[in-house]
Amino acid sequence: GAGVSQSPSNKVTEKGKDVELRCDPISGHTALYWYRQSLGQGLEFLIYFQGNSAPDKSGLPSDRFSAERTGGSVSTLTIQRTQQEDSAVYLCASSDLYGGSGANVLTFGAGSRLTVL
Amino acid sequence: DQQVKQNSPSLSVQEGRISILNCDYTNSMFDYFLWYKKYPAEGPTFLISISSIKDKNEDGRFTVFLNKSAKHLSLHIVPSQPGDSAVYFCAAYFGNEKLTFGTGTRLTIIP
Secondary structure (H helix, E strand, O other): OOOOEEEOOEEEEOOOOOEEEEEEOOOOOOEEEEEEEOOOOOEEEEEEEEOOEEEEOOOOOOOOEEEEEOOOOOEEEEEOOOOHHHOEEEEEEEEOOOOOOOOOOOEEOOOEEEEEO | OOOEEOOOOEEEEEOOOOEEEEEEEOOOOOOEEEEEEEOOOOOOEEEEEEEOOOOEEEEOOEEEEEEOOOOEEEEEEOOOOHHHOEEEEEEEEOOOOOOEEOOOEEEEEEO
């Protein structure tokens, strides 16, 4: 598609359940990023993929969080045993890494709003 | 540690006047700075960028100024329009590293 697509747009779950959030990046973009924005906070980096590998996972808050990317395209962020503090908007972005403009411009999806009750 | 800081959580500006959004950073290694704009329930959208070797970049109503000695950048919007009401994020990166964002400034344009 023309933009970054994320699903679901909204997810309400009970504490302790697992959730999966999906990101479909712009076709041809080699880099894919996950960020999250908690209420009243800025954008917090979670993980970055170059192709299918993740050179930087430093932002994952705990081992309950994991992500994978397959075929250099779709990525899934999985949160196991969700906690209330996991409630946030999870944003995915992709980029073609300096595709001519000089700057690495990330294009974001609309996000997946996760609410943990 | 907050490497990119936006110390003003909110700003109100009269329509037609200049809006100035500020951003400070601590990492002198940053080589690119970007501004993003975010409407509610949407992802951030890219506005304008500046390389660390420049001190000014202009794109229509938007101009970004970089003062490396002060580790400070600012975004000027002139003239401000109602559609500019949004949250603005400053971001920076170096090399192949991730984009580090500030906490955002909510800009409200008063008609």
